[in-house]
Amino acid sequence: MLNRVLFITLACLSLFACAEERAQVDSPDSEMSVQGSMLEITNPVIVYSSRQEYLIKPLFDRFTDETGIEVQYQTGEEGPLIARLQAEGEATFADVLYTVDAGNLWSASNRGLLASVDSASLQQNIPEHLREPLGQWFGLSVRARTIVYAKDRVNPSELSTYSALAESQWRDRLCLRTSKEVYNISLVATMIERLGEEATQNIIEGWVNNLAAPVFSSDTLVIEAIAAGQCDVGLVNSYYLGRKQVDDPDYPVALFWANQETSGTHVNISGAGITRYAKNPEGAQRLLEWLSTEEPQIMFSEMNLEIPANPTVPSAEQVAAWGEFIQDSINVEAAGRLQAAAVMLMDRADYR
Amino acid sequence: MSQDALENVSKERGVKHWPWKVLSYFIAAIVVLPILVILVQWGTIGFGEQEIWQHLFDTKLDRLLINTLVLMLGVGVGVTTLGVSLAWLTSVCAFPGRKLFEWALMLPLAIPTYVMAFVFLGLMNYTGPVQTTLRSWIGDEVYFPNVQASGAVILVLSLVLYPYVYMLARSAFLTQGRSMMDAGRILGKTSWQSFFKIAVPIARPAIIAGLALALMETLADFGAVSIFNYDTFTTAIYSAWYGLFNLAVAAQLASLLLLFVAVVLFAEQKGRKQARYTQQNNRNIQLYKLKGWQALAATGFCTAVMLLAFVLPLGQLVLWCIEIAAEELDSRYVGFLLNTLGLGLIAAVLTTLFALLLAYVKRLPAGTVEKRWQSLAIRISTLGYALPGSVLAVGIILSFTFLDQAIIGVVQNVFGLSIRPLLVGSLFALVLAYSTRFMAVAFAPVEAGFERINPKVIEAAKSLGASPARLLHQIYIPLLKPGLLTALIIVFVDVMKEMPATLIMRPFGWDTLAVRIYQMTAEGQWERAALPSVTLILLGLIPVFLLVRSSRPSK
Numbered sequence: 001m002l003n004r005v006l007f008i009t010l011a012c013l014s015l016f017a018c019a020e021e022r023a024q025v026d027s028p029d030s031e032m033s034v035q036g037s038m039l040e041i042t043n044p045v046i047v048y049s050s051r052q053e054y055l056i057k058p059l060f061d062r063f064t065d066e067t068g069i070e071v072q073y074q075t076g077e078e079g080p081l082i083a084r085l086q087a088e089g090e091a092t093f094a095d096v097l098y099t100v101d102a103g104n105l106w107s108a109s110n111r112g113l114l115a116s117v118d119s120a121s122l123q124q125n126i127p128e129h130l131r132e133p134l135g136q137w138f139g140l141s142v143r144a145r146t147i148v149y150a151k152d153r154v155n156p157s158e159l160s161t162y163s164a165l166a167e168s169q170w171r172d173r174l175c176l177r178t179s180k181e182v183y184n185i186s187l188v189a190t191m192i193e194r195l196g197e198e199a200t201q202n203i204i205e206g207w208v209n210n211l212a213a214p215v216f217s218s219d220t221l222v223i224e225a226i227a228a229g230q231c232d233v234g235l236v237n238s239y240y241l242g243r244k245q246v247d248d249p250d251y252p253v254a255l256f257w258a259n260q261e262t263s264g265t266h267v268n269i270s271g272a273g274i275t276r277y278a279k280n281p282e283g284a285q286r287l288l289e290w291l292s293t294e295e296p297q298i299m300f301s302e303m304n305l306e307i308p309a310n311p312t313v314p315s316a317e318q319v320a321a322w323g324e325f326i327q328d329s330i331n332v333e334a335a336g337r338l339q340a341a342a343v344m345l346m347d348r349a350d351y352r
Numbered sequence: 353m354s355q356d357a358l359e360n361v362s363k364e365r366g367v368k369h370w371p372w373k374v375l376s377y378f379i380a381a382i383v384v385l386p387i388l389v390i391l392v393q394w395g396t397i398g399f400g401e402q403e404i405w406q407h408l409f410d411t412k413l414d415r416l417l418i419n420t421l422v423l424m425l426g427v428g429v430g431v432t433t434l435g436v437s438l439a440w441l442t443s444v445c446a447f448p449g450r451k452l453f454e455w456a457l458m459l460p461l462a463i464p465t466y467v468m469a470f471v472f473l474g475l476m477n478y479t480g481p482v483q484t485t486l487r488s489w490i491g492d493e494v495y496f497p498n499v500q501a502s503g504a505v506i507l508v509l510s511l512v513l514y515p516y517v518y519m520l521a522r523s524a525f526l527t528q529g530r531s532m533m534d535a536g537r538i539l540g541k542t543s544w545q546s547f548f549k550i551a552v553p554i555a556r557p558a559i560i561a562g563l564a565l566a567l568m569e570t571l572a573d574f575g576a577v578s579i580f581n582y583d584t585f586t587t588a589i590y591s592a593w594y595g596l597f598n599l600a601v602a603a604q605l606a607s608l609l610l611l612f613v614a615v616v617l618f619a620e621q622k623g624r625k626q627a628r629y630t631q632q633n634n635r636n637i638q639l640y641k642l643k644g645w646q647a648l649a650a651t652g653f654c655t656a657v658m659l660l661a662f663v664l665p666l667g668q669l670v671l672w673c674i675e676i677a678a679e680e681l682d683s684r685y686v687g688f689l690l691n692t693l694g695l696g697l698i699a700a701v702l703t704t705l706f707a708l709l710l711a712y713v714k715r716l717p718a719g720t721v722e723k724r725w726q727s728l729a730i731r732i733s734t735l736g737y738a739l740p741g742s743v744l745a746v747g748i749i750l751s752f753t754f755l756d757q758a759i760i761g762v763v764q765n766v767f768g769l770s771i772r773p774l775l776v777g778s779l780f781a782l783v784l785a786y787s788t789r790f791m792a793v794a795f796a797p798v799e800a801g802f803e804r805i806n807p808k809v810i811e812a813a814k815s816l817g818a819s820p821a822r823l824l825h826q827i828y829i830p831l832l833k834p835g836l837l838t839a840l841i842i843v844f845v846d847v848m849k850e851m852p853a854t855l856i857m858r859p860f861g862w863d864t865l866a867v868r869i870y871q872m873t874a875e876g877q878w879e880r881a882a883l884p885s886v887t888l889i890l891l892g893l894i895p896v897f898l899l900v901r902s903s904r905p906s907k
Contacts, residue, residue, distance in 0.1 A: 052871045053863075072860055074777075075871065079594045080856035083746045084776075087753045091760070091773045107597045178581045180591055213478065214500045217581045218876035221477070228479040229492070240876070343595040347411040352583060 044070035045283040048085060049098040050078040051270055055304055056098070059296050067290070069283050078104040085113050085275060095278040096287060097137075100270040101182045103189070105137040106336020114273035117285055125292035125310045129331045130269055139269030139332060140291050141300040142307040144325070145187050146265050147256040148241055149233045150226050159256045162191065162266070165233060166206020174210040175222045175231035179346040183219075183237055186335035187266045189342040193334045194263055197345060204349040215352055220244075226253050242305030242318050257325035264328040268335065269309065369716045376713040379706050383733040383788045386747035387610070390739065393603035404592060404601045412583070420585045422502050423509070423577075424567055430510025431566045434657060435517025436552065436559060443525040444533075446639040447650040455900035457654065460661040461515040461842075462892025464849040466575030467869065467885045468512045470878045471665040473499060473579060474672075505582045509570055511661040516569075517562035519842075519899070520797070523834065524558035525551065527804070543640075557803075560620055561796045568738040568792065571609055575851065579873075585609060586740050599746065606743045613738040614731065666889060672882035680883045684863075688884065692848050692864040692891060699786035700844035706787055707794035707839055708832075711802050734792035741789065741852030748785045748857065752776050782857045786847050793846055794839040801835025841895040848892055865891070 049056055053075050060071035074081070078099045085092055085108065097108055108114055114136040122131070122138050130139030147159055158169070165174055177184060191200045212231035216222050219236040223244055226234050244251045257265050272291070274284045290296060297308035301316040308315060441447070442454045460468075476482050476499045486494050497503070528551065536546030552559070574586050585605065593602035642650050710730055718726065736744055756773040763771050775781045805827065813823055851866040858867065865888040872881035 052875060054871070074858075074860060075867075076855045077594075077742065077852075077874075079590075079599075080742050080745055080852070083599055084749050084856060087746070087749045088773070088776060089753070091753070091756065091776075093777060110597075178578075180578070180581075180587070180595060182594070185595060214498060215581055217579050220876035221479075224479040228484070230478045340596045340598075343591065344407050344411075347407065352581065 043280045043283060044072050045095050045280055045287050046093050047071060047073040047096040047098050047272075047287075048081045048094045048275075049073050049075050050081055050104065051075070051098055051100055058303065059291065059299055062296065062299070063287060063290055067286060069286065071287065073098075082108050082111070082113065086111055090277045092275060092277050093279070094275050095280045095284040096272050097275055098270070098272040100143075100268075101186055101335070102137075102139070102269055102271065102332035103182055103186055103336040103339045105132070105271055105273060106333055106339070109136040109273065110336070113276055115276045115278065115281065117274055117288070119285060119289055121289045122292055125289075125312075127309070127311055129327075129329050130267075130271070130309050132273070132333055133331070137271050137273030138288060138292065139271040139309045140288075141270045141297075141304070142267050142309050142327070143183075143270070144238045144257075144265050144267050144307065144327070145183055145235060146238060146258045147233060148223060148226060148236050148253050149256060150229070150231075151252050151254050153229075153232045156254070156256050159233070159258075161259045161262055162187070162235070163195075163203045165235070166203045166210065168210075170210045170233060172210065172212045173232040174207060175212055175225045175234040176207060176215050176351075177219055177222055177236070178215045178217055179343075179351040182339075183268065184235070185339050185342045185346070186268050186332075187235070188346060189335045189338035190266055190328060190330050192338050192341055192345065193330055197341070201345050201349055204346055204351050208349055208351050223253055227251065238307075238319070238322065239305035246305075246318060255322050257323070259328070260326055263330075264326040267307075267327045267332070269332055270306070271309075369713075372709065372713055373716065373718075376709045377729075379709060380729040380733055382784060383706070383736070383791055384729055385751040386744060386785075386788050387732055387736055387739070389747040389750045390603045390610070390743065391607050393600045394607065396600040397604075400598060401601050401604070404596055404598055408588065408592075412588070416583055416585050416588050419502065419583055420571070423505060423582070423584060424570060426502065426506030427509045427513065427570045428563060428567055430506055431514040431517045432559065432563055434510060434514035435562060435566075436521050436555075438514070438654065438657065439518050439521035439525055440547065440551070441650050441654065443522050444640055445642050445650060447642040447647040449651050449654065453654040453658065455897070456658055456662070457518055458515050458896050458900060459658075459893065460512055461519075461845055462849075462889045462896055463512055463662070463665060464575070464851070464866070464869075464885070464888065465509060465512050465569070465573055466579060466851070466873070467669070467881075467888075468508050468665055469505075469576035469579040470873060470881070471668050472504070472508050474878055475664075475668055476504070500580050500582065502582065505577060505580045508576060508580075509573065511657075513566040513569060514657075514661075516565040516842075517559060519838065520558040520562035520800075521555055523838075524555035528554050558800065561800065564617060564620075565737070565793060565796065568613060571613065571738050572740050574740050574742075589740055589743060593743075602743060603747075606739055609738060609740075610735050613735060617731075666886070669882045669886045669889070672879040673886050676879050677883055680880055685883075685887065687861075688863055688865050688868055689887065689891065691862050692866070692888070695782070695786070695854070695862070695864060696844045696848040696895075699783050699790070699847045700840045702783055703787040703790050703794045703843045704798065704836060704839045707791060707798045708836065710795065711798045715802065730795070733788075734795050736788045737790065737792040739789075741850065742856065744789055745785060745853040745856045748781065748788060748853070749776060752781050752784075777857075777859055779859050779862070782854065782859065782862070785853045785857050786843075786850065789850065789853060790843045790846050794843050797835040797838040797842070798832070799835075801832040804835075805831050838899060841899040844895045845892045848888060 047056075047060075053073070056073060056075075060073065064070055074094075078101075081097070081099070082104065085094055085097060088094075097105070097114065099105055099108075105114075109132060117135040119135065122135070126138050126140075130142065131137065147162070147165070149156065149159060179185070188200060188204065191203065195203075213225060216225065219240040220243075222234040222236050223241055225231055227244075238255060241251075241253060241255055244253065259265055272288055274281055274288065278284050292310055294310070294313050297310045297313040298316070300306050301308050301313075301319055305316060305319055307319060314320065438453075438457050442450055442457065474480055483496050486496065532550050532554065533543075533546045536550045537543065541549065572586065574590060577584050577587060578590075586609070589602045589605045589609075592598050592605060710733070714726055714730065739747075752775040753773070756775050759774060760771055763769050809827060810823065813827060818826075848864070849866060851870055854864055855867055855870055858864070865884045868884040869881045869888070872878070872884070
């Protein structure tokens with residue numbers, strides 16, 4: 001009987017393997033190995049994306065409607081996705097790597113996983129500080145990380161810069177998200193670039209000193225803590241507040257554009273690059289170019305309350321209501337280059 | 353060992369062992385390979401790695417180690433106390449509601465740790481209903497303990513993980529019966545003394561097995577601790593990987609985790625020495641009748657655990673669901689559901705069969721050297737459970753791309769064909785990933801089943817002229833069945849809850865409920881994660897119910 005059970009294992013295994021082979025044949029991936037100019041245009045573009053499905057699918061669907069090019073995507077966390085891309089090497093299925101935060105794109109590019117793209121329309125549509133100098137990746141939407149405050153307890157005239165939040169008047173009034181979050185790492189990385197390590201570390205230590213509560217695991221929690229009165233100011237990506245304001249126009253938390261008198265508000269991107277071993281680089285380039293044009297740029301802004309990367313495209317109404325602001329013009333690539341330094345600095349400052 | 357018996361049985365039937373051995377060694381290799389890939393990362397210690405290690409030593413390693421130890425100790429005490437006491441109550445005592453609690457107390461197994469964590473925080477943090485209500489009653493100055501402290505994390509993990517100890521301890525208490533306890537009492541021990549001096553020591557292997565599973569899951573946990581922002585060794589692994597972009601250091605840290613687990617398990621086994629715990633069947637258990645306040649306390653305790661670990665979190669999730677179901681629920685849920693079920697089922701069957709094969713081959717006659725390698729391979733293959741999911745997934749991807757390249761090379765050289773990679777990104781790879789991750793979960797109950805077979809019984813049966821077929825039918829199958837079922841069902845539930853490996857290894861279109869939960873929680877939209885969470889929990893109830901039915905002592 002034991003033997004019989006084991007035979008069944010074998011049978012299962014072989015059946016399973018067969019089914020798997022069939023699945024491979026059915027999958028469009030194998031179509032790609034069919035060479036021929038006739039088929040090229042219908043080959044799907046395959047995207048590895050750390051951006052969530054509900055934010056990318058509408059865009060890809062629209063792209064397919066307009067061009068007839070199908071887009072397939074694999075969503076996941078950026079770390080494993082990049083590790084997978086690297087492990088697969090030449091054999092990878094992926095044509096495009098799409099992540100949030102420039103740090104991740106920098107890391108992929110640093111590992112030689114991305115190809116340089118020379119595209120006039122991308123260079124024209126995407127400002128210089130939002131793309132990699134060699135064209136290895138391009139920002140497609142912009143998110144600003146800035147100050148939010150309790151309307152009833154803070155006068156916006158008290159607010160100015162990120163650094164000023166380290167001052168003693170904010171003792172026990174500041175709420176922050178964890179330092180493990182890449183948005184905070186990037187912010188600190190650009191501060192290192194502007195102010196140097198020592199000054200930055202003093203500021204971070206000041207922040208930690210001013211905390212009203214242990215750091216939170218999400219921006220939404222920071223905003224809710226301010227609304228509930230646990231603290232008075234915080235640092236978040238603007239769209240998280242936007243979501244709250246959509247649900248409740250009288251939400252007791254407001255947004256303040258940081259560093260307007262100095263370097264401009266810290267911005268980061270969601271962006272994409274074409275993989276070095278893309279099997280469909282033409283389709284991939286068409287996708288990136290299309291994403292930088294007006295219609296998808298508006299969709300970015302309306303779907304997730306982000307800011308279009310293409311400066312000629314207006315923001316969604318909700319976003320525009322926060323007013324015009326000056327973006328920090330440091331190339332977002334610095335956030336990647338200095339990410340490790342920023343992580344270590346925050347560890348030293350005991351920002352958890 | 354029942355090895356001799358098996359040996360004789362197979363000799364009589366003229367069965368050849370080698371095909372099973374070859375097959376099992378092949379499977380062991382596939383399961384062990386990804387773990388070895390992680391260990392091999394010690395080969396990469398460049399300047400960057402040294403710098404990071406130095407940084408870890410200088411800044412936070414001590415805090416991480418203390419946090420991790422505190423968490424392990426706390427969860428260890430928590431799951432053992434809850435698991436053993438509840439198992440004891442429901443298996444040998446009679447009190448109001450026992451029949452209900454008997455199975456209901458297993459239900460928290462269906463709740464993923466990360467879901468429990470975000471529900472707990474949603475309820476208990478400053479902005480949650482509990483504190484808001486307190487403030488409205490008493491005023492803003494009301495004291496409330498920090499909800500992100502170690503105590504809260506320990507509570508949450510203990511409430512979700514105690515069923516491992518509960519289930520295994522319960523089956524031990526059930527087979528143990530009360531004859532030994534009665535003996536203890538006749539010898540003048542109080543009931544507490546007999547419990548601690550007799551019942552618990554006899555059930556020790558089962559309790560330890562459950563405890564080991566719970567603690568390995570605690571060590572590997574990233575989802576729950578990161579929701580609490582509670583830094584452990586595992587969060588350091590992720591911070592080295594995601595923050596410092598250094599996968600090598602992440603793997604090195606992870607391998608230390610494995611070393612730790614291996615040493616502890618080894619020490620435990622040595623401590624147990626060569627004691628063997630074959631168990632008699634006790635079909636008619638006489639329950640201790642609890643009366644008065646004792647009965648009340650028993651019922652109250654079980655009710656409290658049920659409320660905290662299951663009813664309350666599920667209730668909160670359902671409330672959130674009602675708020676957002678309209679925008680979240682759509683036809684894709686049918687797909688998520690079927691994918692989750694399908695993956696769980698395939699992986700459970702395969703992993704259990706792998707475990708059966710390994711446990712079976714372990715008992716076949718073999719030379720000393722071969723035996724040594726066998727036990728080493730088995731030991732390594734059951735360590736995967738202590739590895740953080742994403743780290744293990746990368747180990748699997750690396751080892752599979754290696755195999756893929758080998759296959760492609762062979763096909764190219766021999767047949768002159770160029771083919772695409774077969775393994776990476778395939779369903780097969782994902783299922784193997786589950787097998788690697790959950791081998792420990794399947795192996796423990798299967799192995800326990802084999803151990804329960806008393807060689808003397810086999811000898812006796814044989815001397816009375818029982819045929820091998822009859823031996824299998826009347827001894828092996830009935831004795832292995834509960835273990836196999838337990839293995840099947842726990843793996844099934846665990847696979848359905850599994851997130852990190854599924855996320856990175858699933859083939860196109862194989863989104864599961866756990867993936868859906870990740871997509872929502874990653875953006876901080878916990879309320880929207882409620883619907884997939886509730887669906888996942890309800891789905892997990894099916895196998896738990898099956899397990900319950902099978903774990904009742906047969907009449």
